[in-house]
Amino acid sequence: MSSENGQAKGGAEGAPPEQLALIRESVRRANAPRAKPRTWRGAALAKELPVARVLVDKGVLHLDRYFDYAVPEELDAEAQPGVRVRVRFGAGRHRVREGRREGGGLIDGFLIERRAESDYSGPLAALAQVVSPERVLDEELLGLARAVADRYAGSLADVLQLAVPPRNARAERRPSPAPLPPPAPPAPGSWSRYERGAAFLESLAAGGAPRAVWNALPGPGWSEELARAVAATLASGRGALVVLPDGRAVARVDAALTSLLGEGRHAVLTADAGPEKRYAQWLAVRRGSVRAVVGTRAAMFAPVRDLGLVALWDDGDDSHSEPHAPQPHAREVLLLRAAHDKCGFLLGGVACTVEAAQLVETGWARPLVAAREQVRAAAPLVRTVGDADLARDEAARAARLPTLAWQAAREGLRHGPVLVQVPRRGYVPRMACAACRAPARCRHCSGPLEAQESRSEVRCGWCGREEGGWHCAECGSFRLRAQVVGARRTAEELGRAFPAVPVRTSGREHVLDTVPGTPALVVSTPGAEPVAEGGYAAALLLDGWAMLARPDLRAGEDALRRWMASAALVRPQSEGGTVVVVAEPTLRPVQALVRWDPVGHAVRELAERAELGFPPVSRMAAVSGSGEAVADFLHTVDLPRTAEVLGPVPLPVTAAGRPRRPGAPPPGEHWERALIRVPPGSGAALAGALKAAQAARMARGNGEAVRVRIDPPDIG
Template identity: 85%
Template sequence: GGSGPAPGPGAGVGETRRSGRPPRAVWHARPGPWWSDELARAVAATLASGRGALVVVPDGRAAARVDAALTALLGEGRHALLTADAGPEKRYGQWLAVRRGSVRAVVGTRAAMFAPVRDLGLVAIWDDGDDSHSEQHAPQPHARDVLLLRAALDGCGFLLGGWSCTVEAAQLVESGWARPLVAGREQVRRAAPLVRTVGDGDLARDEAARAARLPTLAWQAVRDGLKHGPVLVQVPRRGYVPRMACDRCRAPARCRHCSGPLEAQDAGASRCGWCGREENAWHCPECGGFRLRAQVVGARRTAEELGRAFPAVPVRTSGREHVLDTVPGTPALVVSTPGAEPVAEGGYAAALLLDGWAMLGRPDLRAGEDALRRWIAAGALVRPQGDRGTVVVVAEPTLRPVQALVRWDPVGHAVRELAERAELGFPPVSRMAAVSGTAQAVAEFLATVELPPDAEVLGPVPIPDTLPGRPRRTGGPPPREHWERALVRVPPASGAALASALKAAQAVRMARGSGEPVRVRIDPPDIG
């Protein structure tokens, strides 16, 4: 049924370990809070087979949930928790216990991917699409890739779990390297909430939406949900001051004097975020429109608007500065940024996913995948539709990620994305490296590197202006907006040769003392 825990990977891990076959699975968890219990069962089954286990999760809140599940299942002292919140002294003590073999099960955040677990029998990762799994410092490893290597080198089991599905996970299944663990469609439908959409056409006809950004359907969902429990409101950005855009074509609104972004002020006025001048006679250079709209309203501003609309209901916010872990099951409005959604006791009665166009409109190859992952993560905290759980997403309903959310089919979305990546030659179907720096530095680097014969160089092209208004520095690397980026693409079989060639070229540049830096990254996550 839809009210019990989803069939998970725990039982199968011990059985396959005893049979001598290392299990490799991609697990698509059903909506609900039981995923941490299932991971704990997989760890317990591995320990029962006489081998160690390692679980990597994206943040401290997820680690705490798995930690609690492991403690309840195994008892105190049977596993180590490796997170930054523990502090250096405690974390080092835990690390030594793992190194000495006195503890053979580890759960932690990104850095735990290197934990020296003795006789490793299982490596597991939850929500591999989360940005927190990608290390930003050289050599910029991703926890999923490190665990894949450890599974191959140690001959141990591998488990990738999540509510959603990345293209990398879909490729593991398509290649036959891993097997899928997916609940039946009837089970998924019973466990998932009802998903309703509000598109551009609905917003254009909705007077309430034009006046307050929230369509009538969303207000109704909030009002009905508050009769039964808390309501979650997901906002794409934190903070208060929104950037402005054209109401007709949604082109970003810029100041006429310095081209800085316009920001909303009180009483409907707008002001430049760079020079501070007020703008009273703006018109859009793209379509000629003269009406402005908030591009993305922050979590605090949304909380204030909802608080005025529902004055008798408490409003809680969860974001970067203050992240809530749990909220009671009593009626309340919970405004959260993506990834900071607290778990509600008994589940949320409803959820609003606002400004979906802002998440889908990012110039990023993963924009659709990432938006769907964030939506499903929020929707998974909502009660099943049999218990009146409802999700309203404000996004164009014809778009593929929105349709995947309505059907609750992240696997199908990932499979189609993977097929398109194969046609375009993008990772993970190919291996790709990004070479960034000044135009001269990139040109010199590409001229000296000995690329594999089947390598294809795309670009270079200017890097988009990601640091607007930053003053030019007199020393050090130039601002990123003056940099260029070239992409080097090779078939998967030539990935190792490409990495070796780029590494050798970088070593030569460093030995010669080249002044201008060149940054190299394999399979960059931000290909636009």
């Protein structure tokens, strides 16, 4: 026995036998030889940090935690934090014990960290495989994903599925290019049109972190202005990230950046690129070879090194809202990144959302606007046609074009293309009474009546029965009219009205990127408007009442944003550009379009929502499912004391064969929805309570599922 043992033994004289045995055992363990490696079922384990903490790819809330696994010696070198791994998990079992997972199938996961010991006292299952030694997940991206999961009451695994693209082995084997040195700071260019535009670029180039809400002037210059903001950030030795609503907008900024800086300075992240190319671009960003990213919604998680600027264009576009769980919005993710990384922030668009106005009102961001003289010089002339004018107008009743719009189209076609915006694609989605405009319903099932393309008969959109002897139950009229005429029907009518003019359509099935500057009629749905060379000579915005009459909190804001997006493609008034909007002239969105004042409209909308307690002033969540499931959820959830429950109310039933809107019940099922509202400052508590209640329901495995969504886009 060594002298240490002797001292330990001597110091314990007089101790109880049980305590003396414990002291001897601890001394024995302290002096035991360590040469023999620890084993797991006969396999040698890693000598250093033999425990791997893993996030398994299970997007269920009650498993939203890390699990410990043993690291076999043969995987020691590759099993590093951030790599993809495969582990055995209790697939198909309802009872999972943390730490010990024997049997079950292999499941993907991310290795989060290596540890010397596990909190679990039992034997650990071993890592089955390191999928790739590429470290795709770092602490910064993990922290962002966790913040997004907490804000939206979702699971970390679901967020990482959105943040980290699927692996492509060939892309991983391809070496990334060497990083280029920072470019020279760009000249202000067209940023000088804005009151603080040049100062904003100078701050970015000097390493500052300015935060601005940018109301862009109409015209094509916005893509070059975004490119100059990115170039100024790169000049400071930092990275930049730009998120845009669709691939066409990405292509414009991509072209502007290439023209300004040349090839190799930025990466493009879009789904259209294909899995291999997109993953190769993502890896180039992750490895630090490229420090600028331009992309669509998924690019909001791009792992840009030394982030100096995050920018979002047109935050009111629906495509910025992720449809997959936990359904984060790109604006909110970039706000989290700007706050965490202390980088610059730029929220831009031709229009202005209520959320953007709130950022300015709270002082978190500064307005970046042009003087009224610049706005008047860049904007087209906007004229209005109201419902009273349509009722007296023979041309409007004959061809859906009021005389003013007819004249504007005819005059515009003498100088270039004319854009015609219709709210819906297709032919005639819905019919209504021509006298009182009450919706036309089927006599058998009360479904909506629809006109068939290029045919005279009218059929029910639910049961498919043909309706020959319809009459209005409200006024007795036998005449039908289209509630909203689609793009193809409008193109047919315009083709007959202007037989010598080519007619092009752009919509969901076929979206045009550009059209030549020669005379033509371009019929488009909102968001699919192509860019005309030299700008459109005129634009007709038809059926404005259809967008304004939607039973939605954002109806006016969305209508104004869509109108302004189309009108911004028209030539300035000084060059003869004219826009005719067919909507009631006294309505606030119409007046904002006439004055070209989206900021004023957003400020007034924000004041009204603050008075009524609506988002974004308050935080809101939607809970939907069967009536029994929603009632049970509301009974068990521990909501903050300041929470207010609105409802539940029935949701519209989705007819069989019809497309289902996000959050709507499956066809044939009757769902209810409750809204939960909390005042400012209680959003985190609300999300935590909803997440805990949902996790508890999933862990019990009984009862029907409910859907929880933070910040629902459509609250009626």
